[in-house]
Amino acid sequence: MTGPAPHVLTEHDIYLFREGTHTGLHHKLGCHLEGDGSGGGHFAVWAPSAQSVSVVGDWNDWQPDATPMAPRWDGSGIWEVRDAAVARGEAYKFHIVAKDGSIHQKADPYAAFCERPPATASRAWTLEYHWSDAAWVADRAARNAPDAPMSIYEVHLGSWRREREGGLPGYHEIAEPLAKYCVGLGFTHVELMPVTEHPFYGSWGYQTTGYFAPTARYGTPQDLMHFVDVMHRHGLGVILDWVPSHFPTDAHGLARFDGTHLFEHEDPRQGFHPEWSSAIFNYGRHEVRAFLLSSAHAWLERYHLDGLRVDAVASMLYLDYARKSGEWIPNPHGGKENLEAITFLRMLNESVARDHRGTCVIAEESTAWPGVTRDGDTGGLGFAMKWNMGWMHDTLRFFGNDPVHRRFHHDALTFPLWYAFNERFVMPLSHDEVVHGKGSLITRMPGDKWQKLANLRLLLGWMWASPGKKLLFMGGEIGQEREWSHERELDWGLLQDPGHAGLSQWVADLNRLMREEPSLHARDFDPQGFAWIDCCDVENSIASMVRTAPDSKPVVVVCNFTPVVRHDYRIGVPLGGPWIERLNGDAGIYGGSDVGNLGRVEAAEEPRHGRSHSIALTLPPLAALFLTPA
Incomplete structure (x- = not known):
């Protein structure tokens, strides 16, 4: 039968x-x-x-x-x-x-x-496809594990590169070039800004109408499957931006679907988002919750995705998000927490962990909500990781200051490290930092062209040195000068300039060292893997740290946040003997001035910073040094 x-x-x-x-x-x-x-x-x-x-x-x-x-x-x-x-x-x-x-x-x-x-x-469509990534899927739990190196390249598919004159690329045609590019730069994952179907291209996919459909702008569902298959073939994981926080009110979409407020709350104090002029899901309605859960599972199942990045989680958690007094309805206990959204998020994370082993769900959560990455059964939300928005804001604020003034803002640089292990953090320099009049990353750096490039290399060096997984939006690796626009491709001609090409090489070398040295990734979420050497040299705007992992070389990182060369700068180190200068952000191959330590220094039995040995360094201007024992 x-x-x-x-x-x-x-x-x-x-x-x-x-x-x-x-x-x-x-x-x-x-x-x-x-x-x-x-x-x-x-x-x-x-x-x-x-x-x-x-x-x-x-x-x-x-x-x-x-x-x-x-x-x-x-x-x-x-x-x-x-x-x-x-x-x-x-x-x-x-x-x-x-x-x-x-x-x-x-x-x-x-x-x-x-x-x-x-x-x-x-x-009407069918979803047949012959996958060739069985080995990848079987192994991806190790690639997404907390102790694995993770460096994410965030991409808007329509504006990365446009091969056709004036036209959007396709999932199929962009797959191989993007995969080879990311592998060449040493990234481990690609994160796609939403490719869920959306009526307004300028929303970048964040105003979703097709919660189960990849946008037809780039091709068919099978074309997207091919894209993911190619990424996996090249050793790259794929993460998708997914938006369960709100949806547009277009007439053909979910709003007032059967003539009633079916998917959204009826009361605009609960069902209408004032910032985005969009509708808010009714997470307390069981059928709506099942709709969203099924959407998440469908993307992971049908397209073999390795993870979801959940957009705007804070807007889901707080009933008063972007609202003034009297514009929101408290929960039954009188609080501002959206209890129904909390239940949904816990169910999402529990069900994905149960049914899609080795995948990860990452929260873009911009507040200090406790336990975002703690398990649901211990009171948390159950996410695998959370974007560290505080780190991003404080660090960019620090780097925006002229170096002569940075000593007055040193705490903005060091403060994020004091809570770096409260959650399992991803450190994002995302698309949100290069739009809406903010300029590009390099234009936010002070100084002349040389100093801007040096500052950007230093920013990325500091980011890769610090504990947490990494995310960089496309264009940051080449020093994109124009603010990002979804209507054009990146300015690839910049790579003809040695300074911009050097920045790209710097990113590749940071990723390579991070992957080679477990101390730079295995304890990203463990305070035992990080220690300050000196975070208090405010007058010189210098900070130094050591990263460690069991049975691995310690990695010492020293960053000089001024354009002044510091000679005979002594710091304590955990071991005696020779130390190798593995990376120097001022090296000529990166567009720097080639100030350094001739590749190695010898640790003297001279105590410093609570350690039995120390090294005397020449610190290059606006640069990060990475050192390991020989």
């Missing part, structure tokens, strides 16, 4: 759907074609307050009475129909008549593929 078709809803499915714990609704709701996609298919949609629902599409001339749907007998609010005429690639929508008689033509919330914007219909 054969069982029901995979897309047929069972009583157990309905139970999990109503409970809000279903993580596989993408197998049940939406459009599921039979066979090779030419023999018709099954449609199912949740619209509990609709008066009637039908499927309209290319095959029935968009006639509302051609393919009427029937509500299920179980009161779940799900409507179903089988249509023998629909074929792969055809566009469709749900024609919904609300109880008040209003008509809503909606894209399928569970569609696997959509028309290319500005068109707004869903497409």
